[in-house]
Amino acid sequence: MSADTSAPATEASPGAPEPVDPTLVGTTATRAERGRMRVPWRFIGGRAAFYVFTAWAAITINFFIPRLMKGDAVDAYMARSQGQLTPDAEKALRLMFGLDHSVPLWQQYLDYWGMLLRGDLGVSISTGMAPVGDAIAAALPWTLGLVGFATIVSFLIGTVLGAVIGWRRGGRLDVLVPVTTFLGTVPYFWLGLIFIALFSTLLGWFPAGHAYEVGVDPGWNAEFIGQVLSHAALPVITIVIASLGGWVLGMRNMMLTVLDEDYITVAQAKGMPNRRVLWRYAARNAVLPQIQSFALSLGFIVGGTIVMEMVFSYPGIGLLLLGATNAKDYALMQGIFLVLVMAVLVANIIADIAYAILDPRTRQTEA
Structure with missing residues (x-):
């Protein structure tokens, strides 16, 4: 009788890979390697190349759009001076702002790139001929x-x-979804005016506007920091309440989708603690779209603060952009748009990296 040469089913062959928990396969809890997370260099490089091209396109559009508009900053400045400037002064201003009609457009474009590479954003007319970089850095x-x-x-x-x-669906906390969603439909400025009337005028808990009181010297001291915090409290509360509903609704809906997945059912059937299943499995998968939305929301910071800064008279970049638009200060507008575009691109790159680390399916593009 021949001996049974088959290996026992309970023993692993030498050099064979360790068994993988089926509840972790295809989820964000999977690790690329045991004990070490692989860095998705190919994915990161591809996205970085895309964003470099996007930055070039945005800067190019940022250069040409003001020059396609009727008039320019020098024309607006000459109109405000009511003809008191000589033609030589107008020519000097055009040379200063790179708007000389005798220079070809392609040469102006190359000069604009040269200024950017030197860190020179030009001079702002609406801020008293101050450098654009200084005006933006102050706001x-x-x-x-x-x-x-x-x-x-x-x-x-x-x-x-x-x-x-989402985890406690059907519970008492569900009432918070329509409440926060309703508050999210209220315009920022209207909610801000209501809060000013209630918490500032009626109750006197917070200042009504500005960044600090008149007469307070800016500096790293207790009085100035206290002024800044007290004046910023009401705008911060307004923005948080007005934007909370979208984050709550989005995360709750994603949680409802994720909780129906098989790996959640298997994890619960294996007796894992509910807290671990909630945060390590369900929430970790559901948060991925939230990260992308968060990066995109950074692009609306300036646009969303223009009205808020008008309501609270807050000296931010939104109010600065509004003043530059009214004065046709194209150099300052270009500088603000450039900072905005670069901030959004960097935020999206960081979001893509975080997405690749949290989601192993994204890292498969490197293979």
Whole structure:
């Protein structure tokens, strides 16, 4: 009788790969390698090349659009001066702003790129001939501190709250979805005016506007920081409440979709703790579209703050853009749009990298 040469089913052959938990296959909990996450260099490189092309296209459009409009910054400045400037002064201004009609358009385009590579964004007429970079640098921190902080807070609160509501579907927390959605339909400026009337005029809890009181010297001291925080509280609360509904609804709907997946059912059947299933499996998959939406929402920071900064008289970049538009200050407009485009591109690159790390299916493009 011949001996049975087949290996026992319970023993693994030498050198064979370790068995993989079927509940982890195809989910974001899967790791590219045991104990180490593979960096998706090919995916990152491809996206970076795409964004480089996008940046070139945006900068090119940013150059040509103002020159296609009727008039320019020098014409607007000459109109405000009511003919008090001589033709020689007008020619000097055109040379300063790169708008000399005797220079070919392609040469102006190359000169514009040369200025950008040197970090020179031009001179702003509406700010008293100050460099555009200085004008933007003075206003940008206020916008980042106000709207950037409010956007991050609303994203975190809305995502966590939406995940919990989706996990406990049919519970009492479901009432928060229509409430936050309704508040999200209210315009920013209208909600801001209501809050000013209620919390500032009636109750006197917060200042009605501005970044700090008149007479306070800016600096890293307790008085100035306290003024900034108190004046920013009401705009931040307004932005968070107005934008919370979208994050809650989006995360809740994605959670409802993810909870019907087989790997969630298997994970619960294996007796895993509900908290682990919620945050490591369900929420980790459901949050992926939220990350992309968060990156895209950064592009609306300036557009969304123009009205807010008008309501609260806040000295941010949105109010600066409005003043540049009214004055036809194309150099300042181009500088603000350039900063906006670069910020959105960088935010999307970071979102793509985070997406690739969280979702292994994206990393398969490297194979």
